[in-house]
Amino acid sequence: DPKIIQKPKYLVAVTGSEKILICEQYLGHNAMYWYRQSAKKPLEFMFSYSYQKLMDNQTASSRFQPQSSKKNHLDLQITALKPDDSATYFCASSHRNSDYTFGSGTRLLVI
Amino acid sequence: QQKVQQSPESLIVPEGGMASLNCTFSDRNSQYFWWYRQHSGEGPKALMSIFSNGDKKEGRFTAHLNKASLHVSLHIKDSQPSDSALYFCAVMSNYNVLYFGSGTKLTVEP
Numbered sequence: 001d002p003k004i005i006q007k008p009k010y011l012v013a014v015t016g017s018e019k020i021l022i023c024e025q026y027l028g029h030n031a032m033y034w035y036r037q038s039a040k041k042p043l044e045f046m047f048s049y050s051y052q053k054l055m056d057n058q059t060a061s062s063r064f065q066p067q068s069s070k071k072n073h074l075d076l077q078i079t080a081l082k083p084d085d086s087a088t089y090f091c092a093s094s095h096r097n098s099d100y101t102f103g104s105g106t107r108l109l110v111i
Numbered sequence: 112q113q114k115v116q117q118s119p120e121s122l123i124v125p126e127g128g129m130a131s132l133n134c135t136f137s138d139r140n141s142q143y144f145w146w147y148r149q150h151s152g153e154g155p156k157a158l159m160s161i162f163s164n165g166d167k168k169e170g171r172f173t174a175h176l177n178k179a180s181l182h183v184s185l186h187i188k189d190s191q192p193s194d195s196a197l198y199f200c201a202v203m204s205n206y207n208v209l210y211f212g213s214g215t216k217l218t219v220e221p
Contacts, residue, residue, distance in 0.1 A: 042213050045208055045209070055207070090154050090155070097203065105154055
């Protein structure tokens with residue numbers, strides 16, 4: 001059984017639209033993260049949350065907004081989508097100073 | 112901000128050969144280091160960690176850390192075609208964030 005569930009697996013969006021990427025983890029970890037992987041910038045850190053609180057944000061654009069409704073959920077809302085947002089978005093979780101467990105990713109294509 | 116650089120960008124080794132991957136980092140206060148492996152269509156998976164200077168061996172994989180020279184490496188002995196993947200070096204910041212290098216694409220040819 002997958003320990004981190006990301007939905008959807010694939011997503012095609014129109015420029016200017018808004019999408020939400022879903023992430024749930026069943027590892028009992030207290031920290032969750034979003035990373036983006038594209039040809040230009042492999043595995044780029046975006047956000048980190050600990051106990052549902054934002055710890056670090058290295059995404060320049062406010063179009064990217066994480067949302068944590070439960071302690072094992074960390075969704076990512078992306079507004080005003082641009083073709084440059086096309087990438088695979090990975091959710092991950094960890095305990096402090098331990099290795100991360102990554103989900104299988106959501107592949108987003110903006111046309 | 113932590114800078115992590117990997118070399119080579121790609122590497123081809125024959126089956127049974129030795130693969131050597133290198134990584135340099137910029138923050139001298141870094142303490143925790145990982146190697147991750149990613150197969151096509153999957154998320155990265157942790158391969159091994161190293162926290163102290165010197166070598167750490169796990170089966171066919173040996174990691175080496177030299178904090179003074181800001182260098183960490185991974186050596187894969189007796190490489191197998193199933194080892195073909197993208198390998199990332201990762202360094203942890205003070206805020207539990209992992210910074211990844213740009214990756215080394217390893218191809219093991221039968």
